Amino acid sequence: MRHRNPLGLSRGLLALRPFTPKTGTTREKILTNEDLDDLAQAIKDAETELAAMRKEYRDRRTAGLKAAIEARNEADKAVRDEMKALGVSYYRASPNPWWL
Numbered sequence: 001m002r003h004r005n006p007l008g009l010s011r012g013l014l015a016l017r018p019f020t021p022k023t024g025t026t027r028e029k030i031l032t033n034e035d036l037d038d039l040a041q042a043i044k045d046a047e048t049e050l051a052a053m054r055k056e057y058r059d060r061r062t063a064g065l066k067a068a069i070e071a072r073n074e075a076d077k078a079v080r081d082e083m084k085a086l087g088v089s090y091y092r093a094s095p096n097p098w099w100l
């Protein structure tokens with residue numbers, strides 16, 4: 001008994017048409033320009049949706065960091081206001097160690 005190639009490979013090359021396992025033959029589907037345009041539009045829509053999902057993922061992943069930075073900036077502002085109320089004219093929240 002002769003075995004058929006389950007992957008649809010023909011003489012070592014990948015068959016370009018879909019393989020039907022029951023008959024071992026291939027059937028062609030001719031794509032029209034409308035079909036190709038529909039596929040191109042579906043790809044563009046999927047890419048747009050993927051970009052939106054990536055942006056949402058990035059925003060969710062960095063939400064904690066953004067909140068921490070905002071809290072630090074508010075704390076720095078409160079310290080500057082308090083220093084100004086005490087009469088100190090210059091305050092650096094995180095001094096550069098090379099300037100000391």
